[in-house]
Amino acid sequence: MKKGLILVNAYCETNSNLNQSKRLKEELELLCVSVDIQKNDSFSASINSSGDIVYSNLNYDFCVYLDKDKYLSNMLQSKPIRLFNSHNAIQVCDDKMLTHIALANKNIPMxxxxxxxxxxxxxxxxxEDTLDKIEKELGYPLVxxxxxGSLGEQVVLVNNRQELKEISQKLIFKPHIFQEYxxxxSGVDIRVIVVGKKPIVGMKRVSKVDFxxxxxxxxxxxxxxxxxxxxSLCTKVSEILNLDYCGIDILVSNNGYMVCEVxxxxxxxxIEAVTGVNVAKVYAEYIYKQIYGV
Ligand SMILES: Nc1ncnc2c1ncn2[C@@H]1O[C@H](COP(=O)(O)OP(=O)(O)O)[C@@H](O)[C@H]1O
Ligand SMILES: [Mg+2]
Structure with a gap:
């Protein structure tokens, strides 16, 4: 019997999150794979008093890791269970600076x-001296x-020194980045879904109310x-980051496409609703092919 696991975060219970695991389960089950959905609070990997990683309830052919909890994914990677995406890819994409560093020196515009x-x-x-240097490097406004962060909630446009000072102080103990605007x-980007290094569908997003x-x-x-x-830009990004599945945000600059985040x-x-493309099906078929062949 073919069996897969979808792993989700115990704290993420928004409709978008619930839809993600539900749709993927549906599409995998259409391919005759039975699927369980598990939360990270089932502690399916932990370290015992002998210092070994021990696993429970992990009798599956693969795990679609819809979580970003890097500790659990790290422990799971030492069990021979194929993770979609890999621990490393998840960790690098979760941290915007690590993503930019991983893509640097590879001819990827950013x-x-x-x-x-x-x-x-x-x-x-x-x-003040630090602020001087940031200001000199990026000018205003800067981002x-x-x-x-995600969903745009922790992305801010900074217009002057006072704002820069305030936000920098607010974020002093949180990893953050400063970026050219x-x-x-402004208010426009392109989201591209890539499955198995192949761009599947694109959506232009335009806001009239926000940058x-x-x-x-x-x-x-x-x-x-x-x-x-x-x-070719999106394929290259997903190859460098070794992603099975991702959504790449692309800015449209005067010099062409630029990678904003992955x-x-x-x-x-x-994107399924706007374009009519069944992304969950494409991803489920890709997973099936990776695990069971054809
Ligand atoms: N450097 C930038 N210049 C212009 N707009 C930006 C820049 N960075 C982000 N944005 C805009 O802000 C949005 C959110 O930023 P993003 O890095 O994708 O963070 P999040 O993970 O919160 O979606 C982007 O989709 C884009 O519209
Ligand atoms: Mg984004």
Missing amino acids: PKTLAGLLCYTLGSTVK VKNSF IKES RSNIELGGVGEKYEIDNSLA NSNAFFGG
């Missing part, structure tokens, strides 16, 4: 990006992002025909 300084000293204040792309085009913040999606240069667990509900 906005100029500075890593926010990691601070380990309680009570610290951001130095600040929490490295682990691609103003031509962030996320649907959750008022962006409106429409189908976008993926041209050759976008296709989501290893991109929701497909919205």
